[in-house]
Amino acid sequence: MGESVYRVTELVGVSSESWEAAARNAIETAAKTLRDLRIAEAHRFDVTVEDGKVKHYRVRLDVSFKYAPDVSGAEADQPEEWEHTRHELQ
Secondary structure, rough: OOOOOEEEEEEEEEEEHHHHHHHHHHHHHHHOOOOOEEEEEEEEEEEEOOOEEEEEEEEEEEEEOOOOOOHHHHHHHHHHHHOOOOOOOO
16 A cells, blocks of 8 residues: 555534534535545534524534645546645535
8 A cells, every 4th residue: 555645624614503513514515525535623613693592503623635746637637636725614
């Protein structure tokens, strides 16, 4: 097995239901454009409040995914060669 490099990026998920739903929203949305998601570590939880009631749950996640350097030419068409950038979801 060859060596691999993983990138860690921060996502912010939001839900009116729960922190779990906020995390799920963030991961499922990011998975549409990021390949090989590996681990998500939730590290900050907060809520927005309106009229004395919780309006939204927000969670910040550090997510790791396999990193592939930028390439050009025919190799660039291969999904395993895509370069990923920072994604913040709100």
